[in-house]
Amino acid sequence: MVRRLLGAIPLVLGIATIIFFVVNLAPGDPALRFLNPNMTPEVLEQIRVNMGLDQPVHIRYVRWIGALARGDLGFSFTSNRPVLDIIKELLPNTLVLSATAIGVAFLLGILLGIVQAVRQYSLLDSVASIVGLFFYSMPSFWLALMMVLVFGLFAYQGQWFIQFPPSGMQSVDYAFLSPMAKVQDRLMHLALPATSLALVLAAGIARYTRSSMLEVIRQDFVRTARAKGLSEPVVIFKHALRNALIPVITLLGLYLPFLFSGTVFIESVFAWPGMGKLVVDSILERDYPVIMGGTLIFAMMVVVGNLVADVLYAVVDPRIRYD
Amino acid sequence: MTDAGFETSDLRVDPTGSGPNRSVGRGRGGVVLSAILPGVPQLLVGRWGVGGLGLIVWTALLAVLLTRWTRFAAGWGGPLDHQIASLTVVAGLLGVWGWSMFDVSRPAEVKRTGVGQWSLAAKAFEKNRIAVLGLIVVVCVYLIALVTPLVTPHDPATQASLVTARLVPPGGEFPLGTDHLARDVFSRIMYGARISLSIGFVAVGISVTIGTLLGAVSGYLGGWVDTVVMRFVDMVISFPRLVLLITIVALFDSNSIFMIMAVLGFTQWPGTTRIVRGEVLSLREREFIEAARALGFSRSRIILRHVIPNVLAPVIVASTLGIGNVIVLEAGLSFLGMGLQPPTPSWGSMVADGRDHLLAAWWISTFPGLAIVLTVVAFNLVGDGLRDAFDPRLRT
Amino acid sequence: MPLLEVTDLRTYFTTDAGVARAVDGVSLQLEAGETLGIVGESGCGKTVMALSILGLIPSPPGEIVAGSSIRFNGEELLEVKPARLREIRGNEISMIFQEPMTSLNPVLTVGHQIEEVLRLHRGLKRREARAAGVALLAEVGISEPDQRYDSYPHQMSGGMLQRIMIAIALSCEPRLLIADEPTTALDVTIQAQILDLLVSLQQKHGMALLLITHDLGVVAEVCDRVVVMYGGQVVETGTTEEILSHPKHPYTQGLLASLPGIGDRDVRLNPIPGTVPSAVDWPEGCRFRDRCSFAWERCAESEPDLLPVVAGASRSARCWLVHPDESSIDRAGKPT
Numbered sequence A: 001m002v003r004r005l006l007g008a009i010p011l012v013l014g015i016a017t018i019i020f021f022v023v024n025l026a027p028g029d030p031a032l033r034f035l036n037p038n039m040t041p042e043v044l045e046q047i048r049v050n051m052g053l054d055q056p057v058h059i060r061y062v063r064w065i066g067a068l069a070r071g072d073l074g075f076s077f078t079s080n081r082p083v084l085d086i087i088k089e090l091l092p093n094t095l096v097l098s099a100t101a102i103g104v105a106f107l108l109g110i111l112l113g114i115v116q117a118v119r120q121y122s123l124l125d126s127v128a129s130i131v132g133l134f135f136y137s138m139p140s141f142w143l144a145l146m147m148v149l150v151f152g153l154f155a156y157q158g159q160w161f162i163q164f165p166p167s168g169m170q171s172v173d174y175a176f177l178s179p180m181a182k183v184q185d186r187l188m189h190l191a192l193p194a195t196s197l198a199l200v201l202a203a204g205i206a207r208y209t210r211s212s213m214l215e216v217i218r219q220d221f222v223r224t225a226r227a228k229g230l231s232e233p234v235v236i237f238k239h240a241l242r243n244a245l246i247p248v249i250t251l252l253g254l255y256l257p258f259l260f261s262g263t264v265f266i267e268s269v270f271a272w273p274g275m276g277k278l279v280v281d282s283i284l285e286r287d288y289p290v291i292m293g294g295t296l297i298f299a300m301m302v303v304v305g306n307l308v309a310d311v312l313y314a315v316v317d318p319r320i321r322y323d
Numbered sequence B: 001m002t003d004a005g006f007e008t009s010d011l012r013v014d015p016t017g018s019g020p021n022r023s024v025g026r027g028r029g030g031v032v033l034s035a036i037l038p039g040v041p042q043l044l045v046g047r048w049g050v051g052g053l054g055l056i057v058w059t060a061l062l063a064v065l066l067t068r069w070t071r072f073a074a075g076w077g078g079p080l081d082h083q084i085a086s087l088t089v090v091a092g093l094l095g096v097w098g099w100s101m102f103d104v105s106r107p108a109e110v111k112r113t114g115v116g117q118w119s120l121a122a123k124a125f126e127k128n129r130i131a132v133l134g135l136i137v138v139v140c141v142y143l144i145a146l147v148t149p150l151v152t153p154h155d156p157a158t159q160a161s162l163v164t165a166r167l168v169p170p171g172g173e174f175p176l177g178t179d180h181l182a183r184d185v186f187s188r189i190m191y192g193a194r195i196s197l198s199i200g201f202v203a204v205g206i207s208v209t210i211g212t213l214l215g216a217v218s219g220y221l222g223g224w225v226d227t228v229v230m231r232f233v234d235m236v237i238s239f240p241r242l243v244l245l246i247t248i249v250a251l252f253d254s255n256s257i258f259m260i261m262a263v264l265g266f267t268q269w270p271g272t273t274r275i276v277r278g279e280v281l282s283l284r285e286r287e288f289i290e291a292a293r294a295l296g297f298s299r300s301r302i303i304l305r306h307v308i309p310n311v312l313a314p315v316i317v318a319s320t321l322g323i324g325n326v327i328v329l330e331a332g333l334s335f336l337g338m339g340l341q342p343p344t345p346s347w348g349s350m351v352a353d354g355r356d357h358l359l360a361a362w363w364i365s366t367f368p369g370l371a372i373v374l375t376v377v378a379f380n381l382v383g384d385g386l387r388d389a390f391d392p393r394l395r396t
Numbered sequence C: 001m002p003l004l005e006v007t008d009l010r011t012y013f014t015t016d017a018g019v020a021r022a023v024d025g026v027s028l029q030l031e032a033g034e035t036l037g038i039v040g041e042s043g044c045g046k047t048v049m050a051l052s053i054l055g056l057i058p059s060p061p062g063e064i065v066a067g068s069s070i071r072f073n074g075e076e077l078l079e080v081k082p083a084r085l086r087e088i089r090g091n092e093i094s095m096i097f098q099e100p101m102t103s104l105n106p107v108l109t110v111g112h113q114i115e116e117v118l119r120l121h122r123g124l125k126r127r128e129a130r131a132a133g134v135a136l137l138a139e140v141g142i143s144e145p146d147q148r149y150d151s152y153p154h155q156m157s158g159g160m161l162q163r164i165m166i167a168i169a170l171s172c173e174p175r176l177l178i179a180d181e182p183t184t185a186l187d188v189t190i191q192a193q194i195l196d197l198l199v200s201l202q203q204k205h206g207m208a209l210l211l212i213t214h215d216l217g218v219v220a221e222v223c224d225r226v227v228v229m230y231g232g233q234v235v236e237t238g239t240t241e242e243i244l245s246h247p248k249h250p251y252t253q254g255l256l257a258s259l260p261g262i263g264d265r266d267v268r269l270n271p272i273p274g275t276v277p278s279a280v281d282w283p284e285g286c287r288f289r290d291r292c293s294f295a296w297e298r299c300a301e302s303e304p305d306l307l308p309v310v311a312g313a314s315r316s317a318r319c320w321l322v323h324p325d326e327s328s329i330d331r332a333g334k335p336t
């Protein structure tokens, strides 16, 4: 395990390098955004020096990587706060959103996949496959808008039984709510964004679980389990499922980049103050340190997610051992 | 996937070719029928997939020709896309017509001779109804993209009166309503099809070329080349792709369609590379590659002439699925305002346009999104169908 | 009353190529404590027959045709409730399979897989089940059973895994053990050990054994009676001695002739020409006729019945050579 962690370091370093050069070799001058008509060229030059932009690229690269090794992501060009502080503030919001989404997605996807596999060729299976394919093919931002439209706006207009807040993380009067109401308020705000993210993923997971499960339930040991007199739920959930989940776990690693791409849209649609929104905003403002820091954090979360998937793999499958 | 066992596997005569209506479908009667309604003879003998496709394309194009005769005729002297549209109509009509006649007049024996991997796959694909349905949708979307200037009820960019025709609900003159700038949503969706399809097509073309070459070289050569390539693939795959894309697009400050195509294409290849490398690794040990090596062929020749043709099947599947993927990504970029700039009618930016008018005019966002979903579903159906068709284990 | 009585069992599968008549009218009986051998080449329907008894035929595509009957201890298994069937499985009737390597769940310890049955059918608590399980492992000849109990299947050899399967099958002292080619997948040296183990355990526990094999040599060592299957049907039955010394059916004769002699085990002397046809299209008439050196027109015209070799005898055969006088037209009144 330790060896795997060490093996991830060159990967992260490589990713950091790519990020750095993509951002820094791009045309355009971040200092120009401070430009105003009264500014003398000297002032502009001073701004460049302050931002460290007067140095050649390779020097900046070495400095950035060096700082990175000390856990320093630099200062934001626009807000003059340490990038790390900004990230520390926003990362939990993104984590809450993506963790909920991925949890819901796996739960829903796996359950649906099992049901479809067990009832192969049934009407339920075909309908679920088709509906799943639609969700699987859906842009998450559009799904999010449709959710807002239906469960936020139409529901509000029609005074439906349930209505969900169409944006934000909490209500304006959040500070005045009782603790229980606070939890409820957070959950209500989480519902639509998390569902929009989860449904697209769940459709893919269900597809994968279904085919994995179909493969497993044909195998000899499932027949043995039945021959022992075990009941069908035990055969499916204990004997078949654990084997079918092994390939599904790889999806965890594969879907993380996808999930984080999704958060960029979802956070933008729902005005959710998280990393995705941060990165988009900072790109528009050419805030290089924030772009690099934010992207790096995303990539590192993917790497960590893959490590987690590897560990889960070893937990579920005794044939795999890491030392 | 192509090896000797495959080529010689016994193929029974397709039972659908010998139905009770066989006499109608073939011979002179068939030719006459084909001349009038191409596709129908194939439908009659149970080949509803190709038959339906032919018939739908034929009638749709004929309808365009008849109802938009003036625009069609004017098209020849108009701008390039107009000329292409008119050309498409003519070529499409003649093509379907000729194919159908040729198909029915061809003796049955000729059809049976194709026993290679490709015709087996084609047969298997034709039997897969839902995949053929997907193919029909894909073809229709392509046709729409090509003949758009002939058929759209309104110009996508010119606005009707901002006073009277703003946010008009669907129905009547504007089948899918108008947007906040009084532009016809339906016409804009049709124009949007071109953007999505051409970006999807070119970007996947780029990525497949890079992916296949890199994968084949990496898998075939192995050693440090393989290690370097695969490490690089790991890194690229660890990025949330969208973040990488918007970084590049925004920072390079270029929103031309070629830039978008290139950026999408150059970030799409790692998946293909992995697939191809995996195939090549298992292929490398097979006899015919060994034989080619023993004959002293050069590495590049072996890779180009022997390895790549044999990994084409999974590559085709991956690219079909990839087009859907790219369409969604491009829509996403446009949605965030980082794709093509207005007033280019891209599906993603149309969805974004409707965001601020969601309650007052739900149709602005809804319909372009549906167009994306429908198109991507169709590509995914075709991709899944191809995968099943190429998989000999699933073939009966 | 026989312990197991299978009557006119037909198990068909719907496939793309047509209906596969995998088991097509099999009848057989087995007394308590008896050992019955089922012999036949691969593809003759032996496994499907065994799975049908336990109700383990996957459906779709499989289906047991109406009119079939499987009576166990007087109880009609084709009509009992699913819950009762589960009570019987692993408890009163156990089964071990051909492939020990794939028949155990790779992600659970072997101990767990034994324990599961003990807790389900004998209601043991976890602690008791472990003790009983370890004892079972010792009984089937696994050394260091206490450590082995917590191993996973991939850590064991095929022979050991088959011993584990036997332990699982025996854990509830079943009245009938079905062993489907239990030694086929194993090394030759291990084969004899597993067979000996089965026989000794059978004698010790007094259970009936339905031993499926394609090897008449195994039958000769172990079985009281033999049923020879071909093309989804029984083609000959009798006591082991009768079958081995005076085979009546050309197929049985062929099997015997191909039996390797003592000493040169790997030499197949006179294999039967050809292969078992597909269950989707058995030949018309006698199903063996395209491989039979005695076949003549009559064999193609109509199918022979399974009839006593001489009137009243316990052994029967399905061949026109054996029953030259039987009418081929009057098939309605065939014995069940």
Ligand SMILES: Nc1ncnc2c1ncn2[C@@H]1O[C@H](COP(=O)(O)OP(=O)(O)O)[C@@H](O)[C@H]1O
Pocket: C013, C014, C015, C020, C021, C022, C023, C040, C041, C042, C043, C044, C045, C046, C047, C048, C049, C058, C061, C062, C278, C279
């Ligand atoms: N699940 C199934 N689907 C279709 N056909 C089957 C299935 N299982 C068995 N069969 C058919 O039943 C026939 C007999 O198989 P089996 O009982 O396994 O033979 P044996 O055990 O004697 O070798 C085979 O030819 C096979 O075609």
Ligand code: SF4
Pocket: C249, C250, C251, C286, C287, C288, C289, C290, C292, C293, C294, C295, C296, C299, C304, C318, C319, C320, C321
């Ligand atoms: S009936 Fe005819 S073909 Fe069948 S076994 Fe007897 S002799 Fe051979």
Ligand SMILES: [Mg+2]
Pocket: C043, C046, C047, C048, C098, C180, C181
């Ligand atoms: Mg068998």
